[in-house]
Amino acid sequence: MEEGIISFAIAQWQQHPLDEFAGYGTLEQWRRILQQKHLIGRDTQGISYGNVSLRHPQGGFVITSSQQAHLPHLAPDQYTWVTHYDWEAHTLCCVGTFPPSSESGTHHTLYQVHPALGAVLHVHNSGLWHYLLGQGWHTDPAIAYGTAAMAVNVAQLYGAIADPFTRPVLAMGGHQDGILSFGATVDDAGTALMEVLPLAYSS
Numbered sequence: 797m798e799e800g801i802i803s804f805a806i807a808q809w810q811q812h813p814l815d816e817f818a819g820y821g822t823l824e825q826w827r828r829i830l831q832q833k834h835l836i837g838r839d840t841q842g843i844s845y846g847n848v849s850l851r852h853p854q855g856g857f858v859i860t861s862s863q864q865a866h867l868p869h870l871a872p873d874q875y876t877w878v879t880h881y882d883w884e885a886h887t888l889c890c891v892g893t894f895p896p897s898s899e900s901g902t903h904h905t906l907y908q909v910h911p912a913l914g915a916v917l918h919v920h921n922s923g924l925w926h927y928l929l930g931q932g933w934h935t936d937p938a939i940a941y942g943t944a945a946m947a948v949n950v951a952q953l954y955g956a957i958a959d960p961f962t963r964p965v966l967a968m969g970g971h972q973d974g975i976l977s978f979g980a981t982v983d984d985a986g987t988a989l990m991e992v993l994p995l996a997y998s999s
């Protein structure tokens with residue numbers, strides 16, 4: 797499955813712009829850091845890669861809208877609030893001007909791991925991806941991103957350890973160069989990623 801291809805259907809869409817949400821400023825600061833390091837951006841085919849999200853206090857999560865990740869600055873209305881995600885029907889409900897990121901299902905999967913998990917970053921980096929595969933901390937390579945099977949796979953991975961926050965950075969085995977980082981806050985998720993990134997180049 798290619799980045800940018802939306803695999804879910806939108807069951808309900810309140811198509812009006814999002815107001816500024818709690819944590820927006822910090823999320824944008826981290827997005828700029830990730831862009832400077834080319835962890836999010838746009839590939840040679842013009843496809844945006846990488847996306848960020850925050851848990852919403854009223855349920856669901858706010859995520860970068862589809863195909864906006866390469867832009868240097870995003871206004872609040874270039875984010876979309878995914879209020880509900882249904883794996884069985886493969887549909888979601890959202891509020892915003894644009895459709896949510898094609899990887900919304902992946903982010904939803906991470907939020908199910910722990911109720912205190914408050915932010916998810918999805919980036920691309922070949923060195924770190926190979927490093928994490930070598931460490932054995934990754935989803936099943938046979939499973940495509942944003943699928944119900946991946947949700948089950950992530951639940952199994954984190955169900956096997958006592959504290960998910962001890963392994964906050966994982967590779968998506970079925971998504972070339974795809975990496976996920978999470979934390980209680982976006983600062984935690986960003987810091988965890990920055991801490992592990994040099995390991996990919998140290999050997």
Ligand SMILES: [Zn+2]
Pocket residue numbers: 799845846899918919920971974
């Ligand atoms: Zn990706």
